[in-house]
Amino acid sequence: MPAATPEALDALIAVSLQSRRAHLARAARNQRIRTRFGFTCSGCIAVLAMAAVFLAHDPEAGVSLAVMACLTASFVYFAGKATQKKLADSLRQMDELS
Numbered sequence: 474m475p476a477a478t479p480e481a482l483d484a485l486i487a488v489s490l491q492s493r494r495a496h497l498a499r500a501a502r503n504q505r506i507r508t509r510f511g512f513t514c515s516g517c518i519a520v521l522a523m524a525a526v527f528l529a530h531d532p533e534a535g536v537s538l539a540v541m542a543c544l545t546a547s548f549v550y551f552a553g554k555a556t557q558k559k560l561a562d563s564l565r566q567m568d569e570l571s
Contacts, residue, residue: 490567497563504556511549518542 519542526535 490570493567494564497560497567501557501560504553504560508549508553511553512546515542515545515549518545 518538522535522538522542525531525538
């Protein structure tokens with residue numbers, strides 16, 4: 474097995490870091506898409522809650538759907554924030570390495 478030169482190792486490390494940075498950028502973009510979709514779903518649940526109260530005259534269903542919409546929105550928000558923090562920490566760690 475031939476000995477690896479320091480230049481070759483540096484080039485491989487640079488390619489690896491560039492690939493990892495591109496992967497993290499794709500993950501951030503995908504997470505933003507998932508967050509928007511989650512908020513859209515919670516908005517649809519809230520619209521259904523209003524329809525249940527005003528059109529179907531069923532306040533119990535409206536309240537349960539409104540609670541579900543709030544829980545969905547809060548879960549999406551906190552999951553999105555946790556993922557953003559994780560991605561930022563990974564990028565910060567990569568910057569420290571390079």
